[in-house]
Amino acid sequence: MGSNKLGKFILGGALLGAVVSMLDRSTRQMTVTSLRTSYEKALYYKENPDVVKNQLQEKKDQVQTLYEQVKGDVDYIKSQVDEIKTLTPQVKEMFTDTKEAFTDSKSEYEQIIQDESTAASASSAQEDTSLPPMVQKKTQYQ
Numbered sequence: 001m002g003s004n005k006l007g008k009f010i011l012g013g014a015l016l017g018a019v020v021s022m023l024d025r026s027t028r029q030m031t032v033t034s035l036r037t038s039y040e041k042a043l044y045y046k047e048n049p050d051v052v053k054n055q056l057q058e059k060k061d062q063v064q065t066l067y068e069q070v071k072g073d074v075d076y077i078k079s080q081v082d083e084i085k086t087l088t089p090q091v092k093e094m095f096t097d098t099k100e101a102f103t104d105s106k107s108e109y110e111q112i113i114q115d116e117s118t119a120a121s122a123s124s125a126q127e128d129t130s131l132p133p134m135v136q137k138k139t140q141y142q
Contacts, residue, residue: 022028045052 022031
């Protein structure tokens with residue numbers, strides 16, 4: 001019983017709000033224009049139901065085309081994601097192999113550089129004895 005009164009008061013408030021808003025001239029003119037336009041459209045569609053049918057068919061075709069495009073895009077993205085999933089372990093393995101190769105090469109390069117520096121110092125020491133004593137002293141200070 002209480003909900004029955006609530007509904008009546010809500011309806012009464014809505015009607016009262018509509019009446020108060022109609023006191024404004026521009027609101028009243030816009031409302032009358034909108035009602036006339038709606039009434040004329042309703043009469044037109046009542047007399048020409050084929051137009052409504054054609055418009056609905058066009059909208060249906062547009063929505064269907066959009067759906068097919070989205071579906072195609074989703075399928076493409078899914079295939080790309082699957083491809084990435086299969087490539088990820090291969091790429092990870094490739095990175096690991098490359099890292100190991102660089103690590104091995106680094107130790108080999110360090111050994112080569114160390115061998116060259118010791119060979120160069122040994123050869124420079126041998127060359128120093130063959131140089132005159134004055135030149136030997138100059139190379140020691142450099």
